[in-house]
Amino acid sequence: MTDLYLASASPRRRELLVQIDVTFEIVSAPIDETPFAGETPTDYVLRLAVAKAKAGWQAAVDQGKPALPTLGSDTTVALGTQLLGKPTDxxxxxxxxxxxxGTTHEVLTGVALVDGEQVDSVVSLSHVTFATLTEAQIAAYVATGEPMDKAGSYGIQGHGGLFVQHLSGSFTGVVGLPLHETALLLARAGLGFLAR
Incomplete structure (x- = not known):
């Protein structure tokens, strides 16, 4: 039996949900991810997580699927007040x-669970310290193609993890779906391992 819909095409989010024994179906719809002027990183990831979950829920309804809670998530990297999303090239x-x-930056992941008019959401905040990178290291990493679909242009679960000197916060949050926070969100809706 399917527990919920996942409003994300991210293979990393799918893998993390499988890891915690959540059964789900992918249902997503495109949304505009352009940040609002003056929007804080926290407000940005929360707004997009909710928008993705609502769009996914509506897409499921429009397709005649059973009404199920829909999980949406968004991750961004913040260096000071600057948002670093997915690279364009x-x-x-x-x-x-x-x-x-050579800096410490923030990684924020917003997670939202939408069930009709009900919305519950949470934000995971982590601090990641990078080593000082050489131009050759950067060029070699970009050549792998790994940075191209990731906020901040790196994947901590891949080669990008080689650059991380220190992490304070949630490893899975940096990957794209903070498991602890997600499990608590699901439990409040009577779903998942922590609801048992």
Whole structure:
């Protein structure tokens, strides 16, 4: 039996939900991810997580599927007040990695569960410290293609993890779906391992 819909095409989020024994079906709809002027990183990821979950829930209803809670999530990297989303190309990825080199940045992941008019949401905040990267290291990493679909142009669960000197917060939150916070959200809806 399916517990919920996942409003995400991210293979990493799918893997994390499987890891905690949640049965789900992918149902997603595109949304505009452009940040609002002056929007804080926390407000941004929360707004997108809720928007994705609502769009996924509506898509399921429109397709005549059973009404089930829908989980949406969004991750961004913040360097000060600057949001670093997914790179547009290799040059953009290279520039982001240069900016992150030798710094501590924030990774925020918003998670929302929508069931009709009911919305519950949470934000996971982690601090990640990067080593100082050489131009050759950045070029080699960008050449792998790994940065291209990831906020901040790196994947901590892949080669990008080689650059991380220190992590304070949620590893799975940096990957894209904070398991602890997600499990609590699901439990409040009577779903998942912690609801048993």
């Amino acid at each position: 290799a040059a953009d990825a290279t520039e982001m990695l240069r900016q992150l080199s």
